[in-house]
Amino acid sequence: MNVIEVQGLKKDYPLGKTIVHALRGIDFSVEEGAFLSIVGPSGSGKTTLLNIIGCIDHPTAGRVRIHDQEISKLNDKQITDLRLHRIGFIFQSFNLIPVLNVRENVEFPLLLMKNKRKEEIDARVEKLLRAVGLLDYMAHKPAELSGGQRQRVAIARALVGNPDIVLADEPTANLDSETSESILKLMRELNEAERTTFIFSTHDPEVLKYAGKIVKIKDGMIVGQE
Amino acid sequence: MGLTFKIAWRNIWRHKGKSLVIGVILFIGALLMTVGNGIISGMENGLSENIVNLFTGDILIISDEQEKDNILLDLMTAKPLKVIKNYEAAREVLESEEMIADYLPAASGLVFLLNSRSEMGSIYLLGVDIDRYQRFFPNSIKITEGRIFKRGERGVLISEFARKPLYDFMEYWVLPQGETLDESKLPVEAKEDLANLDLRSDIVFMGASDSNSTIDIRVPVTGIIEYKALNKIWGYYCLVDIESFREAHNYVTGADRAAELSPEEEDLLAMEDLEDFFSSGDLFTDVITDESITLDQLREETARELVEYDLDDGSYNLAFIKLKAGVTPREALVKLNRVFQEKGIEVRAISWKDAVGVIGSMAVMVKAALNLFIMFIFFVAMIIIMNTLSMAALERTSELAMMRAIGARKGFLRRMFLAETSLLSFFFGGLGIASGIIVIYLIRAADISTTNEILQLLYGGETLSPLYTPADFLLGLVELGIVTILSVIYPLRVVGKIVPLDAIIRE
Numbered sequence: 001m002n003v004i005e006v007q008g009l010k011k012d013y014p015l016g017k018t019i020v021h022a023l024r025g026i027d028f029s030v031e032e033g034a035f036l037s038i039v040g041p042s043g044s045g046k047t048t049l050l051n052i053i054g055c056i057d058h059p060t061a062g063r064v065r066i067h068d069q070e071i072s073k074l075n076d077k078q079i080t081d082l083r084l085h086r087i088g089f090i091f092q093s094f095n096l097i098p099v100l101n102v103r104e105n106v107e108f109p110l111l112l113m114k115n116k117r118k119e120e121i122d123a124r125v126e127k128l129l130r131a132v133g134l135l136d137y138m139a140h141k142p143a144e145l146s147g148g149q150r151q152r153v154a155i156a157r158a159l160v161g162n163p164d165i166v167l168a169d170e171p172t173a174n175l176d177s178e179t180s181e182s183i184l185k186l187m188r189e190l191n192e193a194e195r196t197t198f199i200f201s202t203h204d205p206e207v208l209k210y211a212g213k214i215v216k217i218k219d220g221m222i223v224g225q226e
Numbered sequence: 227m228g229l230t231f232k233i234a235w236r237n238i239w240r241h242k243g244k245s246l247v248i249g250v251i252l253f254i255g256a257l258l259m260t261v262g263n264g265i266i267s268g269m270e271n272g273l274s275e276n277i278v279n280l281f282t283g284d285i286l287i288i289s290d291e292q293e294k295d296n297i298l299l300d301l302m303t304a305k306p307l308k309v310i311k312n313y314e315a316a317r318e319v320l321e322s323e324e325m326i327a328d329y330l331p332a333a334s335g336l337v338f339l340l341n342s343r344s345e346m347g348s349i350y351l352l353g354v355d356i357d358r359y360q361r362f363f364p365n366s367i368k369i370t371e372g373r374i375f376k377r378g379e380r381g382v383l384i385s386e387f388a389r390k391p392l393y394d395f396m397e398y399w400v401l402p403q404g405e406t407l408d409e410s411k412l413p414v415e416a417k418e419d420l421a422n423l424d425l426r427s428d429i430v431f432m433g434a435s436d437s438n439s440t441i442d443i444r445v446p447v448t449g450i451i452e453y454k455a456l457n458k459i460w461g462y463y464c465l466v467d468i469e470s471f472r473e474a475h476n477y478v479t480g481a482d483r484a485a486e487l488s489p490e491e492e493d494l495l496a497m498e499d500l501e502d503f504f505s506s507g508d509l510f511t512d513v514i515t516d517e518s519i520t521l522d523q524l525r526e527e528t529a530r531e532l533v534e535y536d537l538d539d540g541s542y543n544l545a546f547i548k549l550k551a552g553v554t555p556r557e558a559l560v561k562l563n564r565v566f567q568e569k570g571i572e573v574r575a576i577s578w579k580d581a582v583g584v585i586g587s588m589a590v591m592v593k594a595a596l597n598l599f600i601m602f603i604f605f606v607a608m609i610i611i612m613n614t615l616s617m618a619a620l621e622r623t624s625e626l627a628m629m630r631a632i633g634a635r636k637g638f639l640r641r642m643f644l645a646e647t648s649l650l651s652f653f654f655g656g657l658g659i660a661s662g663i664i665v666i667y668l669i670r671a672a673d674i675s676t677t678n679e680i681l682q683l684l685y686g687g688e689t690l691s692p693l694y695t696p697a698d699f700l701l702g703l704v705e706l707g708i709v710t711i712l713s714v715i716y717p718l719r720v721v722g723k724i725v726p727l728d729a730i731i732r733e
Contacts, residue, residue, distance in 0.1 A: 057727050084633025089631050095631075098625070099236035100236070109632055111229045
């Protein structure tokens, strides 16, 4: 069953008097539970594609369906709720909330959901922190953690709300190779354990060995799938 | 603590510098606002005490023929006050109205003074039944020399403020009867020429009127007075017994009303042609000299026969009215004027503010100026806070956009920002209000006094006595709340425009 379907996706950016065609017509679908990597050189359109799938950018043309729901027809509140309940984000720069500690950062999406009981939240947060190996760092602030630890917190936060999809834009770009490998292993393990669909972009060929499926993209177009 | 307040609280500590800037501005704003409100309240209270309770009452009634309401302090241009024609009818209304606590009929006006060289000066007199005056305005005057004349006794109380101008224009120094000269009070020029100092224990004055002839009368000065406050304003007025005022202005006196004519006198007035009275016999007789009669005997024989009479039977040109607690002057004015109109009584009720004219307006102007100053302070504070918060929002765009990206609605971010500003406002504003209250008490303790008339209006008296009431506290909270909300509106718009994509773009 496809969790994401992308059809004829185009995205143009005005750049002064010229138009930059970031995506020139993308068609692909992602099956539930996939561990998919979008690969391509810098400026190929990977981030734009992930942003549109993640409902934080709008396409110029084309359609994106998440669980058969056409996202272009949703208003701002509906899209925000979709991001909260169905999509998890992992950013290249970790993007944690600096004033909250590890535990509070992870539980943040659950608190936004408002319908979760405290025991439920505690159990879920502790389960994920244990899974990412940061149970002993719960009281630490992001500034007190290493890059790898911060990204682990971001992964736990992305998964805490049991989303259908986790989108990660170059999650290892700011990490050393050893830490990158551990992060990708963790993502893969959680993908299998939680049955959550992972889509991550990268331009690092080393990362590809962890991908279940690869979509190659160049100049805003898909140039191959493996 | 809610999630929004938790993040807001920690953000305040994280951005200590900006928080402190906003906090200090809120602190200063709240402090100035509190002190300003305290001064305004003190001024209102002082004016109420020093004008309403000491000189005017809550409202006044005057003749309906009186053109202007500014009857008490329009000293340069005002025409003499019109006599209240049907005072008895007005008195019945004042006696029967339940909202009136007390009233004091009086007569106010200019009198001309004469000295031995027939030079003319003037002073303002307030003619009153002195017992009723002291009961109506208790402790409003302090006697500094001599004594207060008794009820029914002829006498004038010269104010300390009017004494020096009297010396300047009339070239005599007023000394109450039976008092010894206190040289320390004399003007410098009088001290230098003490041998030629003209001391007077009575004054001769003549009423100023535009409707009837007036006469000049001699009235003893029984005392020198000071008003409890605002001496340079009320000091223009000297107090005189009501009968002397009436005589000088040719008003009907209480004695006139009480005088009973003998049958011969009535026959005389009933003569068809009074000229007949002068038509028979010689009008001129030889001068009879009787050296056995002394001047004192002559004075005694020709002295006015004392008649028992009611002071209230004579004429007045105004009445001061005090209202019962809880009655507003506005409602009393409306009701009284309606009753006067319905009963055809030719008087009208006016507010004390209208009666004191420019002084009442100045009090309002001073209040308006202070309010404007406070508004200006808050406007400046608002702009600075708005700017600082907007900058803070822009600096935190990436963080806020990330929150949006992972599912926070715009409302959450707005609440978070509002919570931050509210916490700062609550803490620093509260500190400012508390400090302002302390400053108010320090000012009161400092006992700051002035002789400057304008400052006296600002002070509401001779001493600056700011007052902080629960109403001021509520007003302060409302003003602080309004400033907080207004200063956060634009930053909230900035926050509202942050989109999730900003989290990626600014990475």
